[in-house]
Amino acid sequence: MAAPSVPPLTNFPTVNNDRYFANHPTVTLIEKCSNLQQLKQIHAQMLRAGLFSDPFSASKLIQSSALSGFSSVDYAHKVFDQIPQPNLYSWNALIRAYATRSQPLSCLSVFTRLLNDCSEKPNKFTYPFVIKALAKLKCLELGKGIHGMAIKEGLCSDLYVSNCLIHFYTECGCSDMASRVFSSMPERDVISWNSMIDGLAQNGFVEEAIEIFCRLEGEGVRPNDVTMVGVLTACRKKLDVKVGRWVHAYIEKNGIKRSLILCNAILDMYTRCGSVQEAKRFFDKMVEKDIISWTTMLVGYGSLGDFDAARGLFNSLPSKDIAAWNALISAHEQGGNPKEAISVFNELQLSKTAKPDEVTLVSTLSACSELGAIELGGWIHVYIKKEGMRLNCHLATALIDMYSKCGDLEKALDVFNSMDNKDVFVWSAMIAGFGMHGCGVYAMETFEKMQEAKVKPTAITFTNLLSACSHSGLVEEGREFFHLMEPVYNIVPGVEHYACMIDVLGRAGLLEEAMELIKNMPVARSASVWGALLGACRLHKNVDLAEEAWEHLHQIEPQNHGAYVLLSNIYTNSGLWDKVSELRKRMKDAGVKKEPGCSSVEVNGAVHEFLVGDNAHPMSKKIYSKLEEIAGRLKSEGYESKKSELLPMVEEEDMQEKALNLHSERLALAYGLITLKPTRRIRIVKNLRVCEDCHSVFKLVSKLYDREIVLRDRYRFHHFKGGSCSCNNYW
C-alpha cells in the first residue's frame, strides 16, 4: 500500500472526541487493510499524527486489530495501552475484542479494570460483551451479579442486554431464569425468540422449545434460518421424525433461507431420528456441502451399523479432519465393534492426517473398556498427560470407566482423586467402578461425598448405586436408596432401577419380596426384571418361581439363550433331567443358539481372543499342553471338577469333562500364564458369566501358580489371589 500523505497536524483540532478525527484519511484507511503490515503502517502514522489523543480513532484501530483475521487481540491490547486517556468507547472496544476472540477471562479482567479506572460507568454496549464471556465460562453466580448491576443501571430494558442474558442463562443450564428474562422483556425481536428456542432445546426441554416456536408464529414474528436450526435441535433430541418432517416442510413452504448450517441441521435431524434414507435423499440434493455434511452422513451410516458405507464415505473424503475420524471410530465403538474402533484409531495415529482430540480419546477409551484393553487404555492416559491436555470431566469419566472395566480399580481411583471439579458423570462412573468390583461400601461412601460436594445425582447414579448394593449384598441399604429416590431426589424409579432392586432382594433370598415388587411395578416389566428374578431362583434353587420368571422372560425375548441356560442349570441342580431334555428340545425347535463363550486376554497391547474349544491361535499347542499341566497339578491337589453347570447343553456325556477344559476363559488363562511374566496380573474378559467350575479352578490356580488373576465376566469382576476370590462366591 502506498503511504498516504498525512496532512499536517495543525490543520486538525486536537481536542478529544472531535468528529473531525473520524474523517481523517488515515483513520478511514484502517478498514481497507488486508494484512498486519499495512495495519502496522497505519498504526505508526496515527501515532506520528497524534491521532491517539482521540480515543475514537485509536479504538477504530483496536476493532480492526481484534476482528480481522490477520491480527491478534494481543496487538489490540497494545494499541489500547497507547491511548493516553481511554474513554468508555475504547474500553468497550477492548472488551469486545476479548469476548469475540474467545478469551473470556481476559475480557472479565478488562471489565474489572474498567470499573476501577474509567470515569464512566459501563453502558448498554459493555454488558452484552461481558455477558457473552460469562456464558462461555458458564459462570452462573458471577453472571447473576452482573445481571443485578445491569438492572441497577436500568439497562435491562435494552434488547441486546436481555438477549445476551437469555443466551447466558441457557448456557448455564438455567432455563427458568432465561424464561424469566424472556417474559419480562418489553419488546422482543427474532433473536430473543431464537435464543429462547435454542436454549430450551439444548437443555433438553424439547416440548417447551417447540411450544415457544408455535407462540412465535402466533405473535406474528417471522422465523428465520437460525430459528429453524433451534427447532430442529429439539426434534433431534425428541427423536421425533414426524415433527422433524413437518419442520422440514415448513422451511420449504415458508421460503426460509436454506443456509448451509440449516441444511446440515435438517440432515442431522433425519439421521438422528433414524431415517437415514431421507437423510441420504436430502444430502444428494444439497447444493453446497461441507465437512460437517459429510460427517453427519457418515454418522448416519454408522447408526445403521452399515460399516462398509461409512468406510466408503470416509475414504471418499478429500480431506479428513479429526471429526471425520471420530465419526468412524465412534460408529464402530457404538455399533458393538470395539476391535475395529481401535484399529481405526491406530490407522489415525499412523496416517498423521489429524491429531486425536478429546472426542477421539473418549471413544477409543470406551472401546478399550469393552475389550479390557488396559495397555492401550493406559497408553492413552499417558498420551493425555504428555500432550498437556486438560483432564476434563469427559476424559476423566472415560478413564475411570476404562480402568474399572479393565480391572484396575486403584488406577481408576487415582484419576478420580486427581479431579478438582467432578461432575455427576465422574462421580457416577466411580460409583459404578466400586460396584462392579464388589466394593459396595465404598460406592455408598462415594455417594455421600458426592452429596457433600452438592452434585445432584441422576437416574444413572442410582442404577450404579443399586447395582453396587446387589453385588455386595447390601439389602437394607439398597431398599433405602430405592425408597428415597423419588421423595428426596425427585427421580422416578425406572425399569432399570426395579431390575436392580429385584437383583438386590433376589440374591439375598427374599424372593417373595422381589415378586411383590414386580407385581406392584408401575412401569412395564422388562426382560431384565425377569432375568434378575430367574438368576435369584438359580441361587436359591426355586424351580417353580424360576419357571414363572422364565415364561415371562421368554415372552419378551424368545431368542434369549442365556435364559435357556439359566433355567436348564436350575433343573440340573434339582435333578430334573426330564425337564432338562424337554427344554433342550424346545430350544432346538425355536432355533435358539447358545452364544459361544469368548474370552480375551491382553498381552503386550494386543488383545487375544479365544472361543470355546478354540484351536485357531498360533500357540494353540502350547496352550493345550499348559491346560493339561494345570489339570494334573489340580488333580494332585485333590481337586475334582463339578460338572453340573452349563453341561446339559453339551450333548455327549464323555465330552463333558473335556468341554469344561475347553471353556474360553481357561484358554485365555493358559495363554496368560505362558506369555505374561510371573509378576504380572492376568486380566481376562469373558462375554458370558463364568461357570462354577472355572471359578473354582481360577481360585486354585491363583494359589498354585502364585498369580493374581482378574476376570471380568458378563456381570462383575472376580479378583483371584492366594486361592480366594473377591466376590466371596456371591455372584
Next chain:
DNA sequence: GTAGGGTTAG
C-alpha cells in the same frame, strides 16, 4: 454522533 446479540457434525 461513531459499537452490540442467536445457529450445524463427534
